[in-house]
Amino acid sequence: MSTTVPTVTLNNGIEMPQLGFGVFQVPDEETTAAVATALEAGYRSIDTAAVYGNERGVGKALAASGLPRGELFVTTKLWNADQGHDATLRAFDASLDRLGLEYVDLYLIHWPTPARDLYADSWRAIGKLAAEGRIRAAGVSNFRPAHxxxxxxxxxLVPAVNQVELHPGLQQAELRAFHAAHGIATEAWSPLAQGAVLDDPAITAIAARTGKSPAQVVLRWHLQLGNLVIPKSVTPARIRQNLDVFDFALTEDDLAAIAATDRDLRTGPDPDAFN
Structure with missing residues (x-):
């Protein structure tokens, strides 16, 4: 199995591994073992968030790994209740303390929460942290073009990354085009739609032909679109399998077949309404 993960160059020149490991909904007490397994398998990009309640578990795994800090790419996120200029600075310090790190590689505003109307103030604070070198790259999550x-x-700062729900059932073509026009990298959360797209006939047919699992086919689709992607699992075999996607390629016909499965299938909240 090849574990050489390609990188995406962000708009400030930082290289980010294209395939990373997410820990959404992983309890803190299980997170350390899961992240340790991922690092051993070859992942170097780890995605967490303050609201996940598992930054300490991530930090413990990073510290125990023995890997040089420069080989790791760590993302965390600002929660909605902590938006606002000064609150953002305090929340970032708290995340850094829980992670046990001196800086993070990518810091994201988790949701725009438009009813609060604080994301522009939060963004100015994040720009300050980036200027101080405490954040290598700054981005957002769940932002729409208007935000x-x-x-x-x-x-x-122009956001380096927008992390959004994206999978074959919700392909976000208009948003991805906006990103491309403005130099913003697209990162997919819920890249497998929590399994909801894995029994789609177009995907299972490609899996049967290539000898790969439906999940591997979908992850390969993300990579060929140019998306950053962060699958989550706590099962060691699946953690390794999700990384084993660099020894095959989808054809143009495959990509067209998956494109036809788009159906506005949203598994998470509407960014315009979630606060």
């Missing part, structure tokens, strides 16, 4: 436009038009 992104507001940040871009304000000047300062």
């Amino acid at each position: 992104l436009t507001r940040l871009i038009e304000a000047g300062g």
Whole structure:
């Protein structure tokens, strides 16, 4: 199995592994073992968030791994209740303390929460942290084009990444085009739609032909679209299997067949309504 993960160059020149490991919904007490397994398998990008309640577990696994800090890419996120300029600075310090790190590689505003109307203030604070070198790259999550436009038009940092729900059932073509036009990398959370797309006939047919699992086919689809992707699992065999996607490729016909499965299948909240 090849574990050489390609990288995506972010808009500030930082290299981010294209395939990483997510820990959403993993209890803190299980997180250390799961992240340790992922690091041993060859993952070097780990994605957590303050609201997940498992930053300490991630930090313990990173510390115990013995891997040089420069080989790791760590993402965490600002929770909705902590938005606002000064609150963002405090929340970031707390995340850094829980992770046991001196900096994070990517810090994201978790949701725009438009009813709060604080994400622009949070973004200014994040720009300050980036200027201080405590964040190597700054981004957002679950932002729509209108939210992104507001940040871009304000000047300062253009988000390096927008992490959004994205999978064959919710392909976000318009948003991905906006990202491409503005130099923002697209990162997919729920890349397998929590399993909801894995029995789609188009995907199972490709899996049968290639000798790969449906999940591996979907992850390969993400990679060939150019998405950053962060599958989550606590099962060691599946953690390793999700990384084993670099020894085959989808054809143009495969990509067209998967494109036809788009059906506005949202498994998470609506970013315009979630606060």
